[in-house]
Amino acid sequence: MSTHGNWRKSSYSGEGDGNECVEVANSTTHVAVRDSKAPSCGTLTVPAEVFATFLGGIKRAGAER
Template identity: 70%
Template sequence: MGNWRRSSYSGEGDGNNCVEIATSAAHVAVRDSKAPVRATLTFPPEAFAPFLEALKSPARR
């Protein structure tokens, strides 16, 4: 897996309260920055964008 990157929504005041992603040619992985050694969610690259869109949908709010 590639290098982990923190969400751009995590500002200085948010500390570690965010998610991180790592990408490779075959997968996109997501983890909780507060518990990086715990389980990650792993997606094929083509499924990651629909996952993000589902999170943003009004039905999720």
């Protein structure tokens, strides 16, 4: 998966330089996630449908609070 130049941070990534969050990069089949404070330490790459299910679970849990 080529993610060069495709990394983006959440709009919730914090004040200042926004280094308090994760970054994600999408391809048509996968999503890569890395720590914005240490981007060279590695990435977690999962199939796009798995990431969508993960986000859906987070949204549902937030709505239940």
